[in-house]
Amino acid sequence: MIELFVSALITFFVIIDPPGNAPIFASLTTGATPRQRRVMAIRAIVISSIILVFFALLGEELLGSLHISLDAFRIAGGLMLFAIAFEMVFEKRTQRREDRAQKIIDTPEIEDVSAFPMAMPMIAGPGTIAAVMLLQARSEGLEESLVVLAALGVILLLTLAALLAAGPLMRLLGQRIEAVITRLLGVVLAALATQFVIDGLVGAFGITLPGTA
Template structure:
């Protein structure tokens, strides 16, 4: 049981990457109040938990019934993530925020990023869904399944703590440095999105990717 927990914990930590999601969340929620940021962080974790638990229990049956492969899911998630990355790199989000500045002043509502892209595909993305489905498939008995879910729950709590701490830390850097970080993260997100698509294509069509180095 301990070995299964450690294996599941490490797997989820690497794929979800709580420290990596924190600055991305801070960049996507620039202009939000601390209360709005906290609310979006909690909603992102709750939505992610619901999605992942659902796929842990019924994922294989659902995708099989819809004739959807996990590789197709990876490709779709990569495309969605790339759209967000391009907005971060070319400051389209910044321009859109400036255009809506007066509206934001008049109303507390801002763009909610809790469901997309944070919960899906950043946290409960194709990689995480694949991991939870594979770990559950390898588990024998309800005890091992609960161990896998417990490891996932701890990682989600760590992710929530990282998201809540991201805003104050980003404010320390200032607006200019934050803009540079946002663009850099956008490039990283674009590369991650491309990797999702590549993995999906390799799995779906058997495309060989030459090793580097």
């Protein structure tokens, strides 16, 4: 249980990236009052939580209705997460998020950024949805499923704390430290994504690989 919790915790932390979302949120809410920032931060977490819990609980049934096997989803999800990891290592993900944020800033009529882009796709994006479904698919029984959801809850609370403390957190970390952390987490995510692909290949084709027997 502890290993599953730690694995899920690391996976969600790497993909959601609470410290990385903080400066984006700070830039999107420039000019807003402290109360407005708090409301948007809480609303973003609530919306993203609903989306992720929905896919965690009903994602497998949704795949079944579309005649998509879990092994196929493991492979596809692993490849998707690997693409995110590649972008993190080479800082392309950060640049894309900043470009998206700048477009929102340049559009004055958009004031509430809690649903878009904060809740989705920055927090509950395709990578996070894929990860929560993959981890739930690997869980056996109610207890392990609850462990995965608990890890997700911890990271979402950490993300909320990061959004609420976006200004001071940004000054504390600085851009250089954030870049180093992002690259290191990208390497970890690449390894986790590769494991998802291996699990999918083993399940789909009955391939026996070293360490999987």
